[in-house]
Amino acid sequence: MSAQVSRKRAGVFGRELIVKAIGDSFRKLSPLWMVKNPVMFVVEVGSALSTAVAIRLYVLGQPTVASFTLQIAIWLWLTVLFANFAEALAEGRGHAQAAALRGTKISATAKRQVGSTWEEVAATELRRGDVVRCSAGDLIPSDGTVIKGTAAIDESAITGESAPVIREAGGDKSAVTGGTRILSDEVWIEVTANPGETFLDRMISLIEGAVRQKTPNEIALAILLAGLTLIFVVVVMTTEAFAQYSGLHLQLVILVALLVCLAPTTIGGLLSAIGISGMDRLLRHNVLAMSGRAIEAAGDVNVIMLDKTGTLTYGNRMATEFVPLPSVEVKDLARSAMIASLADDTPEGRSIVALAKEQFGLTEPEDESEPPVYHSFTAQTRMSGVDLGSRQVRKGAPDAVLSYVGGVPAELEGRFGEIVDGIAHQGGTPLAVADGGRVIGVIHLKDIVKVGIRDRIAAIRKSGIRTVMITGDNPITARTIADEVGIDECLAQATPERKLEYIEQQKAAGYLVAMVGDGTNDAPALAAADVAVAMNSGTSSAREAANMVDLDSNPIKLIDIVEIGKQILITRGALTTFSIANDVAKYFAILPAMFVPIFPGLEALNIMHLTSPESAVLAAVIFNAVIIPMLIPLALRGVRYRPQSAAITLRNNLFIYGLGGLVLPFIGIKLLDMLITALGLVALR
C-alpha cells in the first residue's frame, strides 16, 4: 500500500483514528505531559481539586453541594480530555501516515563498493560518501546521487505517483530517494545521508510530530496564553480575599470554575492541534515541510518567484499564426510551413503541423514521387526543412533563412522587417518560411499560458503578494508573457546569480521571498529564500537547500503552500480572538452567581436571567468544555481562506470570531442553563 493511498483513506474522522485518539486523551492526562501546556495544566489541577472537594463533601454527608461540585469536576475533566482529544486526533492522522511510510522502509541489503570490488552490507550500515550499485528490482538503500548510469525508478512509495521517473548521472535529475525501487537498468549511487537521516526517516519523524518544533508564532502565542492564565489565577485568588472582606465565603469549586472559564482554554486546548494539522494539510498536498517555521513563513511571504517555463507556460513555444508576405496566400504559407515541419519532431514543429491542420484543414501530402530529403535543425544552419526533388522548403531564424535564399526583394523588405519585429515585440518568436528559394511569410511562435494560471495569479495578488516571473527570455518577451499572465514583475535573462541577487535585494527591503527550484544551480537562491520549495525530481543539493519538498514536482503548488501557511495563522488568530471574547459572557454568568448571596443588587448583572447561581456556574463550565470539541473540525480543517485584502479579511474575521465570540456564549450559556433547569441537574433554591 502506498503512502498516498493511506493518506487519502485517513479522513478527518476515520473511526479507527477516533478510537485511538480517545485512548490517547486519557494517556495525556499525565501531569508530566500536561505541564507543557500551562493553560490546560491549570484546568487539570482545578479538576483534581474539585474532585477532592466533591469526595470530601460526600463523606461529610452534604449530597446536594457534593453533587453540584462533582458535576463541575466532571466537566472540568472533560475540558482537559477534549483538549487532549483534539491534539491526539491531529497527531493520530500523522501517525497513520507515518506507519504507512514505515512499511516501505528498507530492510534490504546493498552492494557497497570496496576498492574495485563490491560487498553486501545492510542498508542501515551505509554512510554518507559510500558508493552502491543497484540494478532493476532493487530497492534503493539510501538517499543518494546517481554518479553513473540511467535508470527508471518507481517513486510511488514517496510520492504516490505510479508513473516511473528517469534518474541519470549528471544534470538536474540525479537525486534518488531511499525506499524507491529501480525498474530497469543499473546505476551507481553515491550515498548522501547517514542512517536515520534519510529523506524517508525525516519524513516519518516529521509526520509523527516527534521532532515537531513549535513555530515562532506559536511560541509567542503560548507565552501570551500562559501570561493570561497567570493573571486570571491572581484575579481569582484576590477575588477570594475581596469576597472575604465583603463577608462572603466562596466555595472553592466556584473559584475554580471562574478560573477555568476565564483562562483561554479554547485556544489553549486547540493550539497544538492547529499546528499539527497544518503540517498534515501540507502533506495532503504532497508537500513536505522540513520545519514548522517554513510553513509559517509561507503565510508571511510578500514576494513569490515563479519560473515562466513549466510553471506559467507549457514549457514550449507553439505556433499561433501564419503571417504571409503580400501576394502570398495564407493557406499556401501554412502548407509550406507544414511541409517544412513534417519531419520536425520538436514540440514547435509539431505545433506548426497541428495549427496548419486545424486552421486550414490541410492534410499531410500523399507519397511523393521522389523521396523527400529532410534537413534537421543544427546550431550552424539554424533552419530545418525538406527537399522535395528540386523544391526546397525551409523554416528557421529569419536572418538564417534570409541569407539562405539571398534576401527578399527590395519592395518586400520593409514589410518583412515589420512582421518579424512585430512578432518579437509581442514576445513571440518569428520563424521565416522559404519555399522554392523565396521567402513567403513568417510563423508566429509564442509561449502558451497554462489554463487557469491567470486566475490563480490574480487571486494571490489580491492578498497583497507580489508575483515575479523568472525567465531566461529577453525583457520584452518576458514582459509580454508577464502581462498576459498578470504577473507584477519579471526577472528577465535570469541567471542563478541574478536570482540570488534579486532575493537578497528583496530581503534587504524587508520582503519575505518564496521560490521554487530544482537544479543544483538553484541551491544558493533556495538557501537564501524564506520559503524554498524543491522539486522531488530535483538534485539532492536543491533538496537540501530548500525548506520544503514538493513530492509531485509541481511548481505552481507554491501558491497552495502560501495559502496553507496563511490558513494556519488565520485559524490560530480566529480561535484566539474567539476564546478571549468569550470571557465577557462568562463573567456575566459567574459573577452574579458568586456575589448575589451577599449583594442581592448584583442580580442586575445576571442579564441572561439564569435560573440559579449553581445552574449559571454549571452552564458556563459546560459551555467552556463543549466549545472545544465543537471547534475541533475547524481547528483541523482550518478557517477558510479567501484571497482578498487584509482589511477585508480582518473585517470579516473580526465580525465572525470577535463579535461571534462575544455573542455566542451568551446564547449558549442561556440554552445550557435552560437545559440544566429542565433536567433538574442542580438543586433549585
Next chain:
Amino acid sequence: MTLIGSLGIIVFFGLVTLAVKPVGLYLYNVFDGGRTWLDPILVPCERAIYKLGGVDPKREMRWTEYLFAMLAFNLVGFVLLYPVLRLQGALPLNPQHFSGVGAHVAWNTAVSFVTNTNWQAYGGESTLSYLSQMWLTVQQFLSPITGLAMVLAFIRGLTRKNASTLGNFWVDLTRAFLWIALPVAAVAALVLIALGTPQNFAPYTVAHTLQGAKQVLPQGPVASMTSIMQFGDNGGGYFNTNAGYPFETPNSASLMFQLILGFLVPVGLTYYFGKKAGDTRQGWTIFAAMMVLFAFGVFATYWAEAAGNPLVSHVLQHAVPNMTGKETRFGVAGSSLFETSTTAVSWGSTAAANDSFTPIGSLILLFNMMTGEVIIGAWGVGLLGMLAFAILAVFLAGLMVGRTPEYLGKKIQAYEVKMATLAMIVPTFVILGLAAWAVSTNGGLSGIFNPGPQGLSEVLYAFSSGVGNNGSAMGGLNAAAPFYTWTVGFAMLIGRFPMYIPALAIAGSLVKKQSVPPSIGTFPTNSWLFGLLLISTVVIVGALVFFPALALGPLAEQFAMSGGHLFGGVPK
C-alpha cells in the same frame, strides 16, 4: 445633565482636538531637527548644558544604556529629594517653621514625586516648607520629561529600521526641558497669576473674620507649582484640597485653563507618533481610540453625578444631582470633566472629593486608572501604554489576516509578546495583590474609614492610582498610615521604573528589525476598525480582569443604592 453642561464638555473635546496637530508638529520640530522660534535663545543654553554635563549629543544609546541613564537620573532625584524633606526644619525658606517630614511620609513623598505620581500622603500647606514645595516642583519638571523621553525612545524603536540605538537620553531630556516644560510652565504660571493664583514667599496671612474668628490663609509659590503640576500631568497640588482650593483654582476660567494645559503634550504626542511613523493617520487612530474611551468616561460620570443619589432625591421630594464634595463654582459638569480627566490624563490633582462621587462615577475613575493610564495618560507613558496595547491588539487579532502580526511593519514575535505580557501582568498583580493584602490584614483594614464596598473601592483606588502613577486619591483612607505609605510607595515604584524595562526592551528589539513595506496584505492599523479593536483590547484585556473586584466595590454599592440600601457607619 444639562444642555449647557454637555455642550461645555463637547466644546472642551473640540479644543483638545484642535491642539493635537500644532502641538504634535512643535514636538516634531523640537525632537527631529526642525526649527522653532525659541532656537536663538535655547540652542546656546542647550550647548552649555551639554558642555557642563560632558554630554556628546551625537552619541546614540542602545536600549540598556538609555534605561540605565534614565534610572540613574531618577535615583539621583530621589536621593536629593528625600533629605530635603527630612531636614526641612533646618533648611531655609521655612517661615511657618515646619519640622522635618517623618520617615514613612518622606519616603512615600519622594517616591511619589520621582515617579510622576504625586500621591500626597501629607497636606502641603500644613506640612511642607517653601523649599520643600519648590523642591517638589523641580521633580514636577523632571519626572514628566523622563516619561516623554521614554516614549521618544519607544517610537524610535518602532520607526527606525535595522538600527541598534534609540537616541540619547540626555539630549531628549534636555530638549524636553528647555523647549517644552520650561517655556510653557513659565507662561502658564503668569496666566495663572493673572487669573488670581498667589505667588509669593510671605508667611501665611492671619485674617480676622467678621464673626471674629481667626483664619489662617496659606499661600506661597503657588502659581509656579500649579502650572507645571498641571502641564506636566503631575498633580501634586500645593494645597491639600488641591485644585478645588480657591487659591489654586480661583475660578472656572482657571479650571478650564488647567484642564487644557494637562492635555497638551499627551494628545500632541499622538500626532507626533503618526508623523514619525510616516502616516499621520496612525496617530489619529490612537488619538481617536483614546478620545472615545475618554468621552465615554466623562459622560458616564456626568450622567451618574447628575442623576445623584435616589435616596437623597426621595427625602428631598425632587431629583437633585450629587453635589456632595463638589465645588459649587465648578458644578457637576465641571467636576465630572475634571475628575475623569485627572484619572485619564493621569495628572491626579483633584477639584472635587472623589470619595463623595456616586459609585458609578468612581467606577469610571477606577476604570481609567486600572486600564493602565492609557486613555490619553501622562507625558509619554500614556502613549507608551496605548502603543503596548496596540501591539497586543495586533498580535491577538493580526493573525486573522494570515500573516505574522506586525505593527508599523515590525514583526511582533515571541520576545515582544513576552515583554508586553510582563508589562500587562505586573501592574495587575500589584494592584490586586496589594488590595487583597490590605483588605485581609489589620494594617490595611484599620486605615479604611468607610467599611463595605466603598472601603474596597478606596483601597482599589489607592493602589490603582499608585501603580498608574496617577496620584489622585479617593480619600476615606488613612494614606499617612505606615501600611499605606509603604505599600502605595511600592506600588508607585513598580508602576514606574520596572515598567520601563519591558517597554524599552521591546523598543530595543524592534529597532533592530527590518520593516516590511505595507501592501494590501498588511494588517491596517490606521483605520476605524483598528481603533475599535484597540478599544476592545483595552476593555477586555485591560479592564476585565478587575471585573470581580469592581463588582464587589462600586457595582455592588451602586445596585444596592438603586435598591434603597446604603452602607453607612463608623470605622470598625
